[in-house]
Amino acid sequence: EMVFASQCILQPKPRAMRITVEGTLPGGVEAKDLILHVIAQIGVSGGTGHFIEFAGEAIRSLPMEGRMTVCNMSIECGARGGMIAPDERTIDYLRGRPRVPQGEAFERAAARWLQLRSDPDARFDREYRFDAARIAPMITCGTDPGTGIPIDGVIPSGTDARALAYMGFRPGQRILGQPVDYVFVGSCTNGRLSDLRRFARLVEGYRRAEGLTAWIVPGSKAVEAAARAEGLDRILAAAGFELRQPGCSACLAMNADKVPAGKYCVSTSNRNFEGRQGPGPAHCSPAWP
Numbered sequence: 001e002m003v004f005a006s007q008c009i010l011q012p013k014p015r016a017m018r019i020t021v022e023g024t025l026p027g028g029v030e031a032k033d034l035i036l037h038v039i040a041q042i043g044v045s046g047g048t049g050h051f052i053e054f055a056g057e058a059i060r061s062l063p064m065e066g067r068m069t070v071c072n073m074s075i076e077c078g079a080r081g082g083m084i085a086p087d088e089r090t091i092d093y094l095r096g097r098p099r100v101p102q103g104e105a106f107e108r109a110a111a112r113w114l115q116l117r118s119d120p121d122a123r124f125d126r127e128y129r130f131d132a133a134r135i136a137p138m139i140t141c142g143t144d145p146g147t148g149i150p151i152d153g154v155i156p157s158g159t160d161a162r163a164l165a166y167m168g169f170r171p172g173q174r175i176l177g178q179p180v181d182y183v184f185v186g187s188c189t190n191g192r193l194s195d196l197r198r199f200a201r202l203v204e205g206y207r208r209a210e211g212l213t214a215w216i217v218p219g220s221k222a223v224e225a226a227a228r229a230e231g232l233d234r235i236l237a238a239a240g241f242e243l244r245q246p247g248c249s250a251c252l253a254m255n256a257d258k259v260p261a262g263k264y265c266v267s268t269s270n271r272n273f274e275g276r277q278g279p280g281p282a283h284c285s286p287a288w289p
Helices: 001-004 033-043 066-075 087-094 104-114 161-168 191-202 221-229 232-238
Strands: 016-023 052-057 080-086 126-129 138-140 148-150 183-185 213-215 262-265 283-286
Touching: 016 033, 033 066, 033 126, 033 138, 033 148, 052 066, 066 080, 066 087, 087 104, 183 191, 191 221, 191 232, 221 232
Parallel strands: 016 052, 016 126, 052 080, 183 213, 183 262, 262 283
Antiparallel strands: 138 148
């Protein structure tokens, strides 16, 4: 009623949280692994009521697309949002893009943007610190994004029994080696051109396993056009991966992009709730491509 009457909605001021990830990420570990590790440590409600600033050497080393993935998934730990202080990498990413000031106007704007950072003596309501060297490639084993484990690890004994029953897993089991029926690469966390480029490099010269359904979904028509212009569609097709229509796709079982009941899907989506990718039980384990 308030929204209809006033066009406004009251929101309490969020508390401030800083998550610092220091050090260098190991080889093969990307932004998606970093944020899945963080959520696994603080829980899916660990950020409730907060706005998160991500900081530290490992965060600064991420490309802009990786920073977008981290901030995008802030909500998966309950936060109201996430942000990373702008730096020269941010400015380089924006320079020359459409709908951005050009020429001298851009340089003036960039000088202002670089000032949009927390003061050195800023105080936060809650802080967490993580060592990048301890982060491994991640995959989830349950039905919420907080169930991430290292891909070569075992499912912890304290994992929710109902979630494991839905997934068809058991405590102490390794996910590595689990038969995979579907692969979905896309969604708002990993459907960018850089994601498609990296995935194409990984599968070039290989062929998908017999019986595996593999979908590649660009995040937008612009990404699709750029991928085709670079010939990524031909590399993916040669490897047996189908380039689907841009959009949300199998992340939320949109249109025909549904994982059938009883099938197991490794997905780059940001959520793995029951029924998220298709009629249950359709088993989804978010991971990086």
